[in-house]
Amino acid sequence: MSQKHPIVVVTGSSGAGTSTVKHAFEQIFIHEKINPVIIEGDSFHRYDRVAMKEAMADAEVNGDHHFSHFGANANLFGKLEELFESYGKTGGGQKRLYLHSDEEAAAFDGLSPGQFTPWEEISAGSDILFYEGLHGGVVTDEADVAKHVDLLVGVVPSVNLEWIQKIHRDNAERGYSEEVIVDTILRRMNDYVKYITPQFSLTDINFQRISTVDTSNPFISRDIPTPDESFIVIRFKQPEKFNTDFPYLLDMIPHSFMSRRNTIVVPGSKMGLAMELILTPIIHGMIENSK
Numbered sequence: 001m002s003q004k005h006p007i008v009v010v011t012g013s014s015g016a017g018t019s020t021v022k023h024a025f026e027q028i029f030i031h032e033k034i035n036p037v038i039i040e041g042d043s044f045h046r047y048d049r050v051a052m053k054e055a056m057a058d059a060e061v062n063g064d065h066h067f068s069h070f071g072a073n074a075n076l077f078g079k080l081e082e083l084f085e086s087y088g089k090t091g092g093g094q095k096r097l098y099l100h101s102d103e104e105a106a107a108f109d110g111l112s113p114g115q116f117t118p119w120e121e122i123s124a125g126s127d128i129l130f131y132e133g134l135h136g137g138v139v140t141d142e143a144d145v146a147k148h149v150d151l152l153v154g155v156v157p158s159v160n161l162e163w164i165q166k167i168h169r170d171n172a173e174r175g176y177s178e179e180v181i182v183d184t185i186l187r188r189m190n191d192y193v194k195y196i197t198p199q200f201s202l203t204d205i206n207f208q209r210i211s212t213v214d215t216s217n218p219f220i221s222r223d224i225p226t227p228d229e230s231f232i233v234i235r236f237k238q239p240e241k242f243n244t245d246f247p248y249l250l251d252m253i254p255h256s257f258m259s260r261r262n263t264i265v266v267p268g269s270k271m272g273l274a275m276e277l278i279l280t281p282i283i284h285g286m287i288e289n290s291k
Contacts, residue, residue: 005091006286007084007129007148009136011041011203012155013196014069014188016162021155021207022132024275028283029130037087037126041133042098044080045069049114068184070191075135077143084148087122087129094119127287137199146202151282154203161211161225163218182219204241205278208233209268230268233259234278242282252277 010025012018029036047055052074059067068074079094086093097117099105105113137146137154146152157165163185170176170184200206209232211225236244239262249264250256253274256266266274 004290005088005129006150006290007088007131008151008153008283008286009130009149010132010153010155011134011136011138011199013134013162013192014166016155016157017165017209018132018155020271021153021275022130024272024279025130025283028276028280029128032280032284032287034283034287035125035127036130037095037122037128039083039095039129039131039133040098041131041135042100043096043116044076044133044135045098046074046076048098048116066187066190068188068191070134070188070195072140072142072195077135077138077140077145080135080138081143081145081148084129084131084145088148091124091126092122095122096120127290128283134196135199137202138195139198139202140195146199150286151205152199152203153279154200154206154208156200156206157209158211158215160215160218161209161230164215164221164224167218167221168224178219202237204237206233206235207271207275208235209271227268227271232266232268232271232274233263234266234274235260235263237262242285244278249274249277 008025010018010021012021028034045052052069055074056067059065083093083095096119097104099108099111099113099115099117101113105111105115108117111117135145137149137152139146156162166185167178167181170181171178209230211230213225213229215221215225236242239246246258246264250258253264253266253270256264256270256274259265264274
């Protein structure tokens, strides 16, 4: 952890909704006039798109039916820890981009979607490092990424809801069939349990969306439950760490309530408001302390 060069992480599984929380942070950075370094978790995968398909095929031949982007063998956990440690000490380190689409790749001559840009040094003068991805709080025998993070936020829908969101997103945005998506979910399950879920015991704050409509069979769901059809369970590991003022939050967020001494529940439609009220003073305090 670093007072001078703070690191903020949003971590969650594929389909969890981390991009929504990322957007909330980006708005905070704009309003607070903060200059962040943005790090995407995909940029620390070990393989590009073509190489990953080859590695998965090799794993299948060798009897490994669970090789996935969630696991240690498909990621550079050591390199991610190295970046966090370096940034915390110096405000610098190495980053790169994973190019998801033709639009992203167009800015880089000679590169195609599914490839990485070269590693480059982070520009001097940033105020904060912001990571969004799968493994921002991962801990293994070889790497401890979580220990370098100043604010670790988990995005954790109920599992069935997470699967519904993934199925609809991958079908609508990436054109994958439901069968392919379900096969991916099943292949990742071992690594999901081993590398993804343990992070949420380490997080400072978890945002968990719970549906109030039936999601018993996520594989036949025709739509994603709307915000008005859900609640957000927000759990603080140590409320005193950030001087969380629960009475203030209860006053400011209509129809919110406390379910435990460290857990506030808000209507799904108030998730953006809750994030703004909770996260803005935390980030503001980090920047003030860094100065």
